[in-house]
Amino acid sequence: xxxxxxxxxxxxxxxxxxxxxxxxxxxxxxxxxxxxxxxxxxxxxxxxxxxxxxxxxxxxxxxxxxxxxxxxxxxxxxxxxxxxxxxxxxxxxxxxxxxxxxxxxxxxxxxxxxxxxxxxxxxxxxxxxxxxxxxxxxxxxxxxxxxxxxxxxxxxxxxxxxxxxxxxxxxxxxxxxxxxxxxxxxxxxxxxxxxxxxxxxxxxxxxxxxxxxxxxxxxxxxxxxxxxxxxxxxxxxxxxxxxxxxxxxxxxxxxxxxxxxxxxxxxxxxxxxxxxxxxxxxxxxxxxxxxxxxxxxxxxxxxxxxxxxxxxxxxxx
Amino acid sequence: xxxxxxxxxxxxxxxxxxxxxxxxxxxxxxxxxxxxxxxxxxxxxxxxxxxxxxxxxxxxxxxxxxxxxxxxxxxxxxxxxxxxxxxxxxxxxxxxxxxxxxxxxxxxxxxxxxxxxxxxxxxxxxxxxx
Numbered sequence: 072x073x074x075x076x077x078x079x080x081x082x083x084x085x086x087x088x089x090x091x092x093x094x095x096x097x098x099x100x101x102x103x104x105x106x107x108x109x110x111x112x113x114x115x116x117x118x119x120x121x122x123x124x125x126x127x128x129x130x131x132x133x134x135x136x137x138x139x140x141x142x143x144x145x146x147x148x149x150x151x152x153x154x155x156x157x158x159x160x161x162x163x164x165x166x167x168x169x170x171x172x173x174x175x176x177x178x179x180x181x182x183x184x185x186x187x188x189x190x191x192x193x194x195x196x197x198x199x200x201x202x203x204x205x206x207x208x209x210x211x212x213x214x215x216x217x218x219x220x221x222x223x224x225x226x227x228x229x230x231x232x233x234x235x236x237x238x239x240x241x242x243x244x245x246x247x248x249x250x251x252x253x254x255x256x257x258x259x260x261x262x263x264x265x266x267x268x269x270x271x272x273x274x275x276x277x278x279x280x281x282x283x284x285x286x287x288x289x290x291x292x293x294x295x296x297x298x299x300x301x302x303x304x305x306x307x308x309x310x311x312x313x314x315x316x317x318x319x320x321x322x323x324x325x326x327x328x329x330x331x332x333x334x335x336x337x338x339x340x341x342x343x344x345x346x347x348x349x350x351x352x353x354x355x356x357x358x359x360x361x362x363x364x365x366x367x368x369x370x371x372x373x374x375x376x377x378x379x380x381x382x383x384x385x386x387x388x
Numbered sequence: 389x390x391x392x393x394x395x396x397x398x399x400x401x402x403x404x405x406x407x408x409x410x411x412x413x414x415x416x417x418x419x420x421x422x423x424x425x426x427x428x429x430x431x432x433x434x435x436x437x438x439x440x441x442x443x444x445x446x447x448x449x450x451x452x453x454x455x456x457x458x459x460x461x462x463x464x465x466x467x468x469x470x471x472x473x474x475x476x477x478x479x480x481x482x483x484x485x486x487x488x489x490x491x492x493x494x495x496x497x498x499x500x501x502x503x504x505x506x507x508x509x510x511x512x513x514x515x516x517x518x
Binding site: 142144145179180181207208211212250251252253254255292293294295351352353354355357 | 444445446466467468469471475483484486487502503504506507508509510512
């Protein structure tokens with residue numbers, strides 16, 4: 072299938088063929104490859120269709136997000152099914168990812184059986200390890216105690232942690248606890264202090280990857296799509312040559328580059344959410360089941376400006 | 389909501405009893421010379437039970453004025469869970485309300501009570517108790 076637009080009727084970079092192709096986007100993840108300290112991310116669909124070039128790097132990993140196990144309403148009554156699709160796509164990669172990051176909202180209602188289903192489903196992922204950070208849907212009634220017990224053992228404070236892989240430093244942050252009335256996501260004083268110390272020992276040439284649920288940049292504060300104290304966190308990372316911030320929460324891919332920092336949000340494996348300000352609220356978009364994938368894809372296409380490919384092939388840092 | 393015939397009969401009986409009671413109260417009141425039909429109405433329905441609807445990531449009405457002793461019930465009409473939490477995190481705090489789930493709280497003392505959804509803290513509301 073061609074990646075080029077054949078009938079660009081509305082001059083919007085999308086034709087019907089491309090639209091249909093984008094439907095394959097539901098339930099996909101993002102493959103990240105670290106090449107000489109530069110992190111590149113690719114849509115799994117593209118990787119599987121071999122639409123992207125050299126994927127060989129020092130390290131590759133996959134980000135999946137917002138599985139919302141337990142959600143059963145339009146547009147997706149089968150979120151476990153679409154999570155399985157995502158897993159199948161990861162497992163079909165020619166080079167299995169070193170690990171998988173799940174950037175939160177594993178469940179919809181923080182119920183034990185939802186966490187069970189998520190864990191059971193992810194057992195079939197062909198990877199060495201899965202790292203998690205909680206979304207606000209994972210910490211609903213117990214301030215995250217159940218999530219912490221199951222997915223956050225050995226972490227610091229309310230669940231933040233870091234680890235090193237092939238010379239890159241990975242940092243998992245928690246910004247969905249102790250939220251204040253009228254505010255956005257929050258990291259909090261204790262976590263910020265920890266972060267400052269955690270990166271203090273690193274050389275500025277160390278590639279940094281930060282992952283957290285709510286975007287650490289101001290995507291659309293009116294809908295709560297941002298983190299109140301993210302600026303302070305980012306100030307600790309400014310001296311590094313390569314910083315990648317991976318978030319979920321907004322159920323659509325977006326990217327922003329600011330100096331040496333690249334911000335990227337992932338698709339949900341469950342349901343699409345509207346583009347900022349394009350609806351009355353950020354609630355799940357209700358669409359006919361057969362259009363679910365199409366809408367995820369459209370959202371995606373709109374953020375790849377000036378390119379004729381419909382898949383996300385994110386720019387390098 | 390459709391009611392069954394049995395329920396209707398039962399309601400009729402209860403109403404009947406209430407009316408009888410009302411008549412009795414009325415007689416007593418008349419006897420004591422102090423007619424207070426308002427207390428009869430109060431016994432039949434609960435004034436000051438007010439509903440706040442959670443829809444489209446907002447509380448409606450966002451600001452509500454009630455009398456002391458009245459109960460407020462929140463109902464979530466959204467497809468995602470929300471909570472109802474007083475700003476001090478102490479006075480009232482619901483569990484996560486899934487679609488169509490409710491939470492009620494009785495405001496005993498006059499004052500202004502601000503609250504929010506702890507899942508989506510941009511959602512805020514206010515209850516003014518007179």
